Amino acid sequence: MSRSRRSAAPPPAPMQRGSGRDRHGRGIRSSATGPFLPPLNTRIDLFDMTVASTVDYLRSVWPDQLADVAFEVAAGPYSVVPGVGVERWAVHAAERRIVFYRLPIQRLTRPHRNDDLHRRMVIESCVFRAIAELLGKDPWDLAPDRFRHF
Numbered sequence: 001m002s003r004s005r006r007s008a009a010p011p012p013a014p015m016q017r018g019s020g021r022d023r024h025g026r027g028i029r030s031s032a033t034g035p036f037l038p039p040l041n042t043r044i045d046l047f048d049m050t051v052a053s054t055v056d057y058l059r060s061v062w063p064d065q066l067a068d069v070a071f072e073v074a075a076g077p078y079s080v081v082p083g084v085g086v087e088r089w090a091v092h093a094a095e096r097r098i099v100f101y102r103l104p105i106q107r108l109t110r111p112h113r114n115d116d117l118h119r120r121m122v123i124e125s126c127v128f129r130a131i132a133e134l135l136g137k138d139p140w141d142l143a144p145d146r147f148r149h150f
Contacts, residue, residue, distance in 0.1 A: 072100070
């Protein structure tokens, strides 16, 4: 006796949102850090915080010259400059705007020691050099008291 393809099995239950999240009886998934841990600090966040803190410091040293300057962070430039390569930042003096390119600064600039301190120093040096280019000064002249002990 052959079986009918139409069996008397109950129809499947409608899919409910999140029903596939309780896998293997382990409970519902939570965020990566959990409720009691601080959020993760990503490379993007650390880059943004380093640029912001360096800009704040330089604005406190040069308040009149940097009052109307806009600072932006972008992933990368749209093109490669012939003979120069990939830009780390772009200074638009007429618009009083500086754009820092995160990926070229992080990936193409090689610190001599690969740790958090030296990666932060690379970012800070790019901020100093970009602002110095906008103001027409030497980067070491932007904060002479900061480096007096060297």
